[in-house]
Amino acid sequence: MAWSAIRCDERSVSVLKFIRQLLIIITISFVAELMEYLIPLPIAASMYGLVLMLAGLITKLIPLEKVEGAADFLTEIMPVLFVPPTVSIMANFDALRQMLVPLVVICVVTTVLIMGVTGRVSQAILRRENKRKEKNQT
Amino acid sequence: MSLRRSCAERISARRRIRLEKKLLQLASVCDKANRGYQKVNNMLADSAFFGMFLTLACYQAGVLVKKKVKVALATPLLVAVVLIIGILLVFHIDYAAYENGAKYISYFLTPATVSLAIPLYRRLALLKEHPAAIFGGIAAGVLTAMIGIFLMSLAFGLNHEQYVTLLPKSVTTAIGMGVSDKMGGIPALTVVSISVTGVFGTVSAEAICKLFRIREPIAKGLAIGTSAHALGTSKALEIGEVEGAMSSLSIVVAGIMTVLAVQVFARFL
Numbered sequence: 001m002a003w004s005a006i007r008c009d010e011r012s013v014s015v016l017k018f019i020r021q022l023l024i025i026i027t028i029s030f031v032a033e034l035m036e037y038l039i040p041l042p043i044a045a046s047m048y049g050l051v052l053m054l055a056g057l058i059t060k061l062i063p064l065e066k067v068e069g070a071a072d073f074l075t076e077i078m079p080v081l082f083v084p085p086t087v088s089i090m091a092n093f094d095a096l097r098q099m100l101v102p103l104v105v106i107c108v109v110t111t112v113l114i115m116g117v118t119g120r121v122s123q124a125i126l127r128r129e130n131k132r133k134e135k136n137q138t
Numbered sequence: 139m140s141l142r143r144s145c146a147e148r149i150s151a152r153r154r155i156r157l158e159k160k161l162l163q164l165a166s167v168c169d170k171a172n173r174g175y176q177k178v179n180n181m182l183a184d185s186a187f188f189g190m191f192l193t194l195a196c197y198q199a200g201v202l203v204k205k206k207v208k209v210a211l212a213t214p215l216l217v218a219v220v221l222i223i224g225i226l227l228v229f230h231i232d233y234a235a236y237e238n239g240a241k242y243i244s245y246f247l248t249p250a251t252v253s254l255a256i257p258l259y260r261r262l263a264l265l266k267e268h269p270a271a272i273f274g275g276i277a278a279g280v281l282t283a284m285i286g287i288f289l290m291s292l293a294f295g296l297n298h299e300q301y302v303t304l305l306p307k308s309v310t311t312a313i314g315m316g317v318s319d320k321m322g323g324i325p326a327l328t329v330v331s332i333s334v335t336g337v338f339g340t341v342s343a344e345a346i347c348k349l350f351r352i353r354e355p356i357a358k359g360l361a362i363g364t365s366a367h368a369l370g371t372s373k374a375l376e377i378g379e380v381e382g383a384m385s386s387l388s389i390v391v392a393g394i395m396t397v398l399a400v401q402v403f404a405r406f407l
Binding site for chain 2: 042053078087089
């Protein structure tokens with residue numbers, strides 16, 4: 001009896017912890033929504049929230065362990081959240097048909113370019129840094 | 139001669155009457171079925187859980203398909219979307235009936251995007267080690283994306299709506315959808331272009347890295363994450379630990395840079 005009571009207790013503590021973590025994330029989402037409303041820029045609320053959360057974590061105002069569990073849950077279920085918005089292509093079928101060829105061509109070509117440029121530029125910077133380090137050592 | 143013809147006419151007349159009766163019966167059956175459809179449609183439209191049920195069930199099917207079929211295109215998201223659209227079309231269920239329940243799932247998108255700060259924060263130590271290579275590389279990639287998409291949209295003669303729909307096609311879905319929505323694009327098509335980009339980038343990542351002679355693990359990871367977001371990151375993780383970490387770091391950094399860059403580039407077309 002006593003053992004099961006302790007187990008129950010632990011469980012309810014972790015559930016409460018999860019709710020507190022969710023509260024922090026939802027609070028930031030709400031503040032971000034207000035920012036979207038008040039700041040006259042075409043930027044989505046989620047971006048303000050993302051930057052706010054990052055700032056909170058870096059300044060240690062929000063300790064990582066106070067949001068970790070709920071945040072991991074939310075980021076892991078994210079692919080499921082994209083399903084309904086994608087199904088809405090049903091309502092935009094004509095728009096898709098109109099631009100299907102440019103869409104595929106642009107996606108394929110630019111992906112090759114972006115990957116190449118990003119890789120080459122960062123590789124060049126890395127190699128220059130390494131050379132400088134070697135010079136300093138000798 | 140005339141007698142035979144009149145006989146034939148009489149028979150054909152009788153046949154016609156029988157046929158008409160049958161047609162009437164068929165019509166009433168169709169009508170009943172139609173009313174049945176409408177009833178089902180109304181019921182589903184009123185249902186709070188139909189959309190959510192269909193979403194989760196089809197996603198589950200997508201996860202199973204991914205396990206069985208080793209094809210890059212068979213991501214759970216794409217399988218689920220194709221299944222849902224198929225089911226809605228075959229059973230003549232209105233999109234509105236689906237959306238009525240499914241919209242509650244999308245409410246979690248904002249808090250989930252906010253939570254993307256956590257994986258980035260965990261990799262912050264890496265960022266401090268090579269800030270120049272990381273910021274320089276990703277910024278160059280984002281700029282390439284903007285200029286490339288602008289020039290090609292111009293070449294294809296796309297309008298503003300189509301151009302803005304494609305601009306955020308290299309960043310992670312959560313961020314890209316928000317950009318497209320805010321700038322006046324079609325978020326659903328942005329999701330499609332993000333998926334096409336991610337699948338293509340994942341499949342050809344190694345070939346492209348070889349083509350451009352990108353050999354440093356850090357540079358490889360940055361290249362894959364900046365161009366093919368979360369889907370590519372799964373590939374980068376397969377290649378190596380450093381590649382995976384860099385790729386997942388660049389998802390959010392490239393996302394934030396893209397949001398800022400789009401503010402300027404969206405005005406060009």
